[in-house]
Amino acid sequence: xxxxxxxxxxxxxxxxxxxxxxxAHPARVAILEYISNHKDCICGDLVDEIGLSQPxxxxxLQVINKAGLxxxxxxxxxxxxxxxxxxxxxxxxxxxxxxxxxxxxxx
Amino acid sequence: xxxxxxxxxxxxxxxxxxxxxxxAHPARVAILEYISNHKDCICGDLVDEIGLSQPxxxxxLQVINKAGLxxxxxxxxxxxxxxxxxxxxxxxxxxxxxxxxxxxxxx
DNA sequence: TAGTAATATTGCAATATTACAATAATATAT
DNA sequence: ATATATTATTGTAATATTGCAATATTACTA
Numbered sequence: 335x336x337x338x339x340x341x342x343x344x345x346x347x348x349x350x351x352x353x354x355x356x357x358a359h360p361a362r363v364a365i366l367e368y369i370s371n372h373k374d375c376i377c378g379d380l381v382d383e384i385g386l387s388q389p390x391x392x393x394x395l396q397v398i399n400k401a402g403l404x405x406x407x408x409x410x411x412x413x414x415x416x417x418x419x420x421x422x423x424x425x426x427x428x429x430x431x432x433x434x435x436x437x438x439x440x441x
Numbered sequence: 442x443x444x445x446x447x448x449x450x451x452x453x454x455x456x457x458x459x460x461x462x463x464x465a466h467p468a469r470v471a472i473l474e475y476i477s478n479h480k481d482c483i484c485g486d487l488v489d490e491i492g493l494s495q496p497x498x499x500x501x502l503q504v505i506n507k508a509g510l511x512x513x514x515x516x517x518x519x520x521x522x523x524x525x526x527x528x529x530x531x532x533x534x535x536x537x538x539x540x541x542x543x544x545x546x547x548x
Numbered sequence: 549t550a551g552t553a554a555t556a557t558t559g560c561a562a563t564a565t566t567a568c569a570a571t572a573a574t575a576t577a578t
Numbered sequence: 579a580t581a582t583a584t585t586a587t588t589g590t591a592a593t594a595t596t597g598c599a600a601t602a603t604t605a606c607t608a
Contacts, residue, residue: 343467354464360450
């Protein structure tokens, strides 16, 4: 019982849900916005900017990264988080195809 | 402490996250697809189609409904669930504006 | 007004997510 | 190599989500 009975769903539905989950938390939305608005890639101050602790930010970054949305130098002192533009476009495509397929009206 | 520290985020980020949450579960994606693919609005067999119990489907429908994505006759025997096209388009607009704003590349 | 057929609500259990303190790991500079 | 500055990981607690059984509600019909 309980949560997560995902094995009964189609792969397509699972994929869409997984993409949506990345954006399903305000912190991750804010992180993505901040990164994209700072071309100098000084991303260490996400903690100050967003107001969550460093481990929490790191966790959210991991979620974003696992979804393939990050690019850059991930290690050391002068690291650099950037948006993976190609992947983001894929996400947009997935969403828009879902939207256009769903945009019927029967009543 | 623990979860939900949403008061620190911008309204915009919260809005996007809330929209995303609707699509962040395969069952809800499947429900939306099923409804949109059945113009006759015979939606009572969502339970059989998706493989979750009636209360669970009802809960997911409630989430979708609270987001404003449903239209139709919600009560009685011959009810009818339909997609609220206008609202869905709003969702699409919100997502696409987020995508286009975020689609930078600094590396 | 019962009876029927459908969805909604409630209560509860299991899992997932979120958040942070403490610690570990990594790369740079001295 | 050691110190420093940064991010990642681990452990733990709290909240949120998911799912179903049991029950309530709702509208239609005879």
